[in-house]
Amino acid sequence: MSVLVYxxxxxxxxxxxxxxxxxxxxxxxxxxxxxxxxxxxxAEDDASLGTYGISKVLKVSDDSLTTFxxxxxxxxxxxxxxxxxxxxxxxxxxxxxxxxxxxxxxxxTAGYVPNVVAAPESTSPFIVKRTAFSNKGFAMTxxxxxxxxxxxxxxxxxxxxxxxxxxxxxxxxxxxDDAFAVKSVEVDRVxxxxxIADADIVVSGGRGLKGPENWGMVEELAxxxxxxxxxxxPVSDMGWRPxxxxxxxxGKPVASNLYIAIGISGAIxxxxxxxxxxxxxxxxxxxxxxxFKAADYGIVGDAFEVVPELIEKLKxxxxxxx
Amino acid sequence: MKILVCIxxxxxxxxxxxxxxxxxxxxxxxxxxxxxxNDEFGLTRAMxxxxxxxxxxxxxxxxxxxxxxxxxKALAIGADEAIRVNAEPKDGFFVAxxxxxxxxxxxxxxxxxGRESIDYNGGMVPGILATLLDMNFVNTCIGLEIDxxxxxxxxxxxxxxEKISTSLPLVIGGQKGLVEESDxxxxxxxxxxxxxxxxxxxxxxxxxxxxTQDQKFVKPAAKGPVKLVDAGNVGELVELLHNEAKxx
Numbered sequence: 362m363s364v365l366v367y368x369x370x371x372x373x374x375x376x377x378x379x380x381x382x383x384x385x386x387x388x389x390x391x392x393x394x395x396x397x398x399x400x401x402x403x404a405e406d407d408a409s410l411g412t413y414g415i416s417k418v419l420k421v422s423d424d425s426l427t428t429f430x431x432x433x434x435x436x437x438x439x440x441x442x443x444x445x446x447x448x449x450x451x452x453x454x455x456x457x458x459x460x461x462x463x464x465x466x467x468x469x470t471a472g473y474v475p476n477v478v479a480a481p482e483s484t485s486p487f488i489v490k491r492t493a494f495s496n497k498g499f500a501m502t503x504x505x506x507x508x509x510x511x512x513x514x515x516x517x518x519x520x521x522x523x524x525x526x527x528x529x530x531x532x533x534x535x536x537x538d539d540a541f542a543v544k545s546v547e548v549d550r551v552x553x554x555x556x557i558a559d560a561d562i563v564v565s566g567g568r569g570l571k572g573p574e575n576w577g578m579v580e581e582l583a584x585x586x587x588x589x590x591x592x593x594x595p596v597s598d599m600g601w602r603p604x605x606x607x608x609x610x611x612g613k614p615v616a617s618n619l620y621i622a623i624g625i626s627g628a629i630x631x632x633x634x635x636x637x638x639x640x641x642x643x644x645x646x647x648x649x650x651x652x653f654k655a656a657d658y659g660i661v662g663d664a665f666e667v668v669p670e671l672i673e674k675l676k677x678x679x680x681x682x683x
Numbered sequence: 684m685k686i687l688v689c690i691x692x693x694x695x696x697x698x699x700x701x702x703x704x705x706x707x708x709x710x711x712x713x714x715x716x717x718x719x720x721n722d723e724f725g726l727t728r729a730m731x732x733x734x735x736x737x738x739x740x741x742x743x744x745x746x747x748x749x750x751x752x753x754x755x756k757a758l759a760i761g762a763d764e765a766i767r768v769n770a771e772p773k774d775g776f777f778v779a780x781x782x783x784x785x786x787x788x789x790x791x792x793x794x795x796x797g798r799e800s801i802d803y804n805g806g807m808v809p810g811i812l813a814t815l816l817d818m819n820f821v822n823t824c825i826g827l828e829i830d831x832x833x834x835x836x837x838x839x840x841x842x843x844x845e846k847i848s849t850s851l852p853l854v855i856g857g858q859k860g861l862v863e864e865s866d867x868x869x870x871x872x873x874x875x876x877x878x879x880x881x882x883x884x885x886x887x888x889x890x891x892x893x894x895t896q897d898q899k900f901v902k903p904a905a906k907g908p909v910k911l912v913d914a915g916n917v918g919e920l921v922e923l924l925h926n927e928a929k930x931x
Contacts, residue, residue: 429840431810431822456841459798460822460856463775463810472776472894473807488898494709495801497700499901506894543819546835547846556842562930586931598864604825605839610696610801611720611859619930630696636903640928642920643909653909658923662914670917678921678931 364390364397365447366415367438369455373405377520377559378453378513380413384521385513386451387414388480393449400441400532402426402434411527413520419445419532425541428548429457433540435464440534442469442508454512454616455558462512472504475512478637495610496636514637515558515616555589557608562588562619563638565608566596569624569645569664573601578668579623585675591615593625609634624664627652644668684738684829684851687789688726689782689796689808690757691719691772692750696801702900709802709900718753721797725857727867728827729795730761736829739763741789745772745781751883758878759870765881770888773896775803779811780891786816791852793834798823798856803897806856813854821847825860 366386368379379399386397396416401407403426407418419441426433438461442450450465452458454476466473474489478499482488486503489511493500504511557563564583566576576590583590590606597607608615610630620638624645625631632655635641643656644667653659660667694700694714701710718726732738742757744750745768754765766789768781786794794813799806813820819834821827825844826837829851836847839860855861870878912920924931 431820456823456839459806460810460838463807463822464814464820466776466807467779467811467814470892470894472774473805474895475806476804490901493803493897493900494694494700495804496903498702498903500803500897501899501901503896503898504894505896506892543821543847543849545845546848548840548843549845550840550843554842558841594864604860605843607859619924619928633696640924640930642924653911655906656909657906657928658912658920659909660912660914660917660920667914667917671920674918674921675931678925682925 362448363395363445364393364449364451365438365442365445366397366399366451367458367461368399368401368404368410369453369457370401370404373403375404375406375409378455378515380520381515381518382451382453382513383410383413383415384523385480385518387521387523389449389451389484392481392484398441398445398447400438407529408527411525412522414523414525415527416525418527418529420529421532421534425536428545430541430543430545431457431460431464432543433536435461435468436536436540437534438465439468441532448508450508450510452510452512454514458512462510466510469508470506471508471510472506473510473512474502474504476514477511478514478517480518492637495633497633516561516618516639517616555587557589557591557606557613557615560589560617562586562621563591563608563615563617564588564621564623565591565593565625566623567593567625568595576602578672582621582668582672585672585679593631622652623668625652626650627655684732684736684793685789685791686729686732686738686740686793686795687786687791688722688729688740688742688757688762689794690722690726690742690744690753691797691800691802692716692744692746692753693719693800693802696720700902702902706900707898716753718757719797719800721799721858723867724859724861725795725797725855726757726760726762728857728861730868731862732829733761741766743768743782743785745770745778747771754883755878756870758881758883759874760868761874763881765883767883767885768888769885773893775805775807776811776895777891777893779808779815781888782808782812783815784889786812793829793851794854795857796855798858809854809856818852818854819849820854821849822856824855824857827855827861
């Protein structure tokens with residue numbers, strides 16, 4: 362038996378979450394007294410996974426799998442699970458992993474727990490801690506099936522180095538046309554900009570910014586920090602910013618290391634969506650804004666004065682620490 | 684076209700979350716229940732297919748009798764018929780197996796569910812359901828057009844969106860974007876009156892596996908008070924984020 366991980370990559374480069382799931386899998390494998398096998402798709406630097414505790418990489422090189430396809434990828438992983446006699450499968454909580462995991466789960470008649478925030482509390486019985494109620498609580502969930510699928514939250518377990526030497530084997534699973542019945546026609550992805558899912562830092566603006574024309578300073582602040590930009594629900598509902606930036610209970614979830622909220626009052630639905638972030642900063646001119654109760658650091662003040670000043674100070678800081 | 688919309692009965696988004704019975708159960712005391720928001724976007728899109736393309740729309744919920752007010756609301760919004768599978772929704776795999784039985788019996792072409800429920804956040808029911816039935820599946824769906832047996836969908840991806848081409852029968856994990864917030868419908872009096880006369884068929888569950896079980900719930904640790912920085916001394920925030928929080 363072994364532990365199997367799906368290591369995500371984009372254009373040949375592993376994503377940060379690939380190293381996170383590898384690190385998590387190494388911990389689980391240690392607890393179970395076994396090793397970790399990774400499955401990679403058209404990735405370039407497979408041997409680098411050894412840094413994070415992967416002993417064996419099943420390297421899939423297939424032009425038909427260049428673009429993510431949930432069903433085809435799940436087919437490949439299911440074959441690898443059988444071939445490796447894997448009992449625990451670890452994925453991330455990215456949009457792609459959450460698309461693929463339920464398909465894999467059904468194929469393997471496995472138990473699947475997403476949004477897992479810590480190493481298993483015990484492996485017999487197998488119990489993991491996950492978020493529930495949109496980050497308003499946690500559940501300790503037991504998985505009792507023979508095969509177990511775990512989706513690890515981003516920025517929760519983190520990236521941990523465990524140097525082993527990774528053997529890389531070419532892996533050619535068999536796929537039939539059925540696997541491609543859901544076809545990607547066109548991918549429209551913002552390039553050269555951090556995404557909310559991957560970013561360590563997210564800078565978010567709310568109604569307090571008064572209008573879309575004032576977003577320049579939000580973007581500049583994000584630029585200085587290498588952060589992704591986001592917004593509150595009213596801002597996306599009014600069309601000031603695209604829906605893809607809406608974070609909160611019905612928008613995208615945020616689990617960044619640092620979340621900076623500018624002109625966002627902090628409605629309970631917004632806080633639920635961003636609560637998994639480690640450090641929260643609020644800038645708001647209303648000292649009674651509920652966000653101040655949820656934040657770690659706060660500035661009561663006019664965003665139009667505070668934010669440009671913050672950008673200047675951060676530039677100075679970067680210059681000194683470059 | 685025959686559409687089945689799967690709805691979850693969840694605490695209103697503003698609910699305070701508490702646990703009871705030694706932290707093993709969600710405390711429903713004083714909680715207002717609603718149609719899961721992700722499902723409501725899907726239901727509204729289904730109403731569009733009903734009005735523009737003559738589709739029939741059924742709704743289904745797996746739950747006890749206490750979920751019927753939420754099911755009636757879906758009927759008041761305009762669904763034609765409802766089905767309630769009379770079982771506690773123990774876990775995602777269990778619920779998907781119940782729904783698979785309903786879909787097979789009703790011969791639906793399109794099944795619209797939410798990408799996840801806002802209570803247990805499992806996000807697995809539509810994908811497991813599609814796989815059990817060998818149907819096509821698109822998750823985090825933010826746009827859907829049907830023309831005959833052909834479906835064109837838009838899916839949200841990390842950092843953008845993806846256009847997808849597929850065919851019926853199809854299962855959708857939907858969310859905001861399928862329709863806009865402003866398109867959501869509040870049931871009017873006529874809808875509410877009509878909903879009372881519509882069929883709400885209660886069926887008993889099938890035997891099903893339940894591979895996961897929530898053993899205990901924990902509330903997030905109480906947070907310390909916010910550390911306030913003077914608006915005239917923004918540099919201090921940079922210093923705190925670097926030296927104390929260590930995030931920059």
